[in-house]
Amino acid sequence: MDPTATPRHPDRFKMGAEDLIPSSSPAFGTPARPFRMQKAHAAPTKTSILPILLPPSTLRPVAFRTFTRKHNLTISSSALQTLAVFVGKNCGSGWREEGLAERVLDEVAKNWKRAGGNVIVEEGKGASLQSILQTIEGSMSGGRVATGKVNPQDASANPLNIGLDTGRNEAGSSTIEGTKSGDADGDDSKLSLHPRNWLKVIEAFDLPRLTYNVDKKYFETIKSKPTLFPPPLHKTALFRDRYNLVYQRLLRNESFQSSLGVAGVPSLRRSSSNMATQQSYKLTPIANLLGRSGSSHLLLGLLSMAPTGDLTLVDLTGSVALDLSHARMIPEDGAWFAPGMIVLVDGIYEEEEMVKGSVLGGNSGVGGTIGGHFVGVSICGPPCERRDISLGTNSRQGSGEVSSSGGFGWVDFLGTGSERAQGARMRKIQDKALRGEPEAMEAPPRLKMVVMSEVNLDNMRALDALRKVFNTYNDLALVDRPQTFVLMGNFVQTAIINGGGRAGSIEYKEHFDSLAIVLAEFPALLQHSTFVFVPGDNDPWASAFSAGAASTIPRHPIPELFTSRIKRAFATANSELDRSQSSEPMGEVVWTSNPARLSWFGPLQDIVIFRDDVSGRLRRTAIDMHSNNDEDDDATMHEALGSAAGNAVSIAPEVIDQGNEGKAGFVSPAASGARKLVKTILDQGTLSPFPLPLRPVLWDHASAVQLYPLPTALILADSEAAPFCMTYEGCHVMNPGRFLPDGSVPTVRWIEYDVLRSRGKVKEERY
Structure with missing residues (x-):
């Protein structure tokens, strides 16, 4: 053998050998290291992407084709810039030739709509674009989105978080849901x-x-993060937002829209002797x-009181002194008008060199009190707008689908998903849950709710009255029992920690302990119902500082210090029931704020709960106007203006003063007062149409008292008003009144609300 020959490994050069790589340095006689060849069945290695700089203008055609034409979305320039950076980084040079960009953008659009995003794709528009891109980036491989991996979080056990964009991050944007739009029906079949x-x-x-x-x-x-001590600018924003909401709502009314270029659209018009043509308001x-x-x-403008005590009207451009001594209310005695409300005033402006009580003269300019005064001839509230019109769901196509072509259907007002993103799916789930399935249940359940207000637990008769109410529903079949019981304060007649130890914290807890004993007598209700407790002005801890006067709203729930015994009663009742073979959730008790919202099936059922003596405050602060019928020179215009303000809208009381119901055309004083109260609150679009010194509102949480869009139902618990149930512009308003009415006969009174029919009924029994 030649000593200079390179050592060989014959086995490695055989045909079909596993390792065919010789030594890297045969001249120096180094041994050949075995290199393993990749097997045919081995998984391919992850392909790396070389990022590129992709201009937004180059990506615009693909984004337009994907977002606008395919998903009916509009993309902003800032969002396009963000997407261009993302596609260039994760798709590289194959974004166009291999179609990687279109697939990524399609996935982004699907997740945006699934998360309840608005029609305009932009950060902060109902969903978080950055969160969506971060989730998709984690599931991408080789510039492609891996199928079935876009699931950022596991849904919690609560079915409200399954398929709904209910989760919200710290920035207030909805999180993405892993459920695919095409698999919605399959996922719904697995839900309770x-x-x-x-x-x-x-x-x-x-x-x-x-x-x-x-x-x-x-x-x-x-x-911005809410705080109890915001800058004064937030106080100005509170009233500016209220004015802007009413203003845009007013311009959407047909009576304030020009008919130029619009054919066949009926609108309310007024005629003028100086003009041959007709014009809108x-x-x-x-x-x-x-x-x-x-x-x-x-x-x-906003009715307000000047520092001199004169009544003024204020808008975003200035203010003017207001003279309503000859004004006519439209409709006549149909609503309250008080400082703090936004109103429509029709009249004549009279300019003077110096207005009495005005700091500025006749040529003061924009931004302050202008000289002269405005003589009001008629005054009314801004016309209310139905919920379906606000959301753009007022038209139904032949297929039965709800159209959301206009309005604010993409806005998530409750944090449970917008109407356009979740409405169609929630309607299918509601039909299955409420109508029932023949093979699943014997009879469809009735969705009922019991509402009780001014439940004074320090009154010994209140516990006996509660036993009477609970006995009434405890004897019913399971499908006929209410799903929810709402108990509203004040839970004591005197504010706690006020007046030498009377109604102190120890006595207050003993009242709830007594209620827990009563609840424990009805374990069936505790096992199959949800109890909601809403505080009043006398309940802790706000009453410790306000001494029973009007406290700031919204206000926090009753502290847990007083609720432990009632929670224990629910835990004991639920432990006695075996739920292994049932999908029914356990009975629970919820202590919530005032006001609060009840949402059933996402955005479909929006029920507002508010405890406040609004009618008494309106009577004390309302403007006293004396109408002068001799100077009614423009009666036709006044009647038209009243119709625009909702005068012709159906206001139908359900149960009020049945003693004279047989008399034709009879309207009881209680019914008239209820109509005034309901029309005033809903026309104003807020639960507190008062100046802040009269009813303080937390500036950073002022949107919580807004009533726009109108809820499906409003529980306006007013102990100073007679109980009523009525519907105004599609919103069902209920007032349960006092739980124990005044009188010699022991009587208990409450409201039973049917969610399916959106109708309430005042119930009264002796005990």
Whole structure:
């Protein structure tokens, strides 16, 4: 053998050998190291992507084709810039040739709609674009999105979090849901269809903080962190947002829209002797009154009191002194008008050199109190807008689908998903859960709710009255029992920690301990119902500082210090029932804020709960106007203005003063007062249409007291008003009144609300 020859490994050069790589340095006689060849069945290695710089203008055609044409979404320039950086980083040079960009953008659009995002794809528009991109980036391989891996979080056990964009991150944006839109029906079949699984009690402090952007004509999420001590600018924003909401709502009314270029659209018009053509109503800014003395105008502004005590009307451009001594209320005695409310005033401007009580003269200019005064001829509230019109769901196609072509259907007002994102799916689930399936249940369940207000536990008769009410429903079949019991304060007649130890914290806890004993007598109700407790002004801890006067709203729930015994009663009752073969959730007790929201099946059922003596405050602060019928020179216009303000809208009381129900055309004083109260609150679009010194509102949580869009039902618990149930503009308003009415006969009174029919009924029994 040649000593200079390189050592060989014959086995390694055989045909079909596993290792065919010789030595890397045969001249130096180094041994050949075996290199393993990749097997045919081995998994391919992950392909790396070389990032590129992709200009947004280059990506725009693909984004337009994917977002706009395919998903009916509009992408903003800032979002396009963000997507261009993301595609260039994760798809590389194959974004166009291999179609990687279109697939990624399609996945982004699906997740955006699934998360309840708005029609405009932009950060802070109902969903978080950054969160969506971070989730997709974690599931990408070789520039492609791995199928079935876009699931950022496992849904919690609560079915409200399954398939709904209920989760919200710290920035207030909805999180993405892993459920695919194409698999919605399959996922729904796995969900529990018991109605109480789809009930969600939302505190006022957990509601999305929204503000109306006048320039974009859309709602935006307030990103600043709420605080109890905000800067004074937030106080100004509170009233500005209220005015902007009413103003945009008013311009959407047909009576304030021009008919130029629009055929076949009926609108309310007024005629003028000086003009041959007809015109719709037009609003005049207060600043534009300067130099137009003696002319007639229609103003929209906030009623307020000047430091001198004079009544003024204020809008975003200025303020003017208001004279309502000859004004006519439209409709006649149909609503309350008090400082703090936004009203429509039709009248004549009279300019003077110096207005009595005004600091500025006749040529003061824009931004302050202008000279002169405005003589009101008629006054009314802004017309209310139905919920379906606000959301753009007022038209149904032949297929039965709800159309959301207009309105604010993409806005998530409750944090449970928007109407356009979740409405269709929630309607299918609601039909299955409430109508029932023949093979699943013997009879469809009835979705009922019992509401009791002013439950004074320090009154010994209240416990006996509660036993009477609970006995009434405890004897019913399971499908006929109420799903929810709402008990509202004040739970004591005197404010706690007020007045030498009377109604102190120890006595207050003993009252709830007594209630726990009563509840323990009805374990069936505790096992199959949800109890919701809403505080009043006398309940802790706000009453410790307000001494029973009007405290700030929204206010926090009753502290856990007083609720331990009642929670223990529910835990004991649930432990006695075997739920292994049932999908029904356990009975629970919820202590919530005032006001609060009850959401059933996402955005479909929105029930507002508010405990406040509103009618008494309105009677004390309302403006006293004396109508003068001799100076009614424009009666036709006044009647038209009243119709625009909702005068012709159906206000149907359900149960009020049945003693004279047989008399034709009879309207009891209680019914008249209820109509005034309901029309005033819903027309104003807020639960507190009062100045802040009269009813304090936390500036950073002012959106929690807004009633826009109108809820499906409003529980306005007013102990100073007679109980009633009535519907106004599609919103069912209920007042249970006092739980124990005054009188010699022991009587208990409450309201039973049918969610399916959206109708309540006042019930009264002796005990």
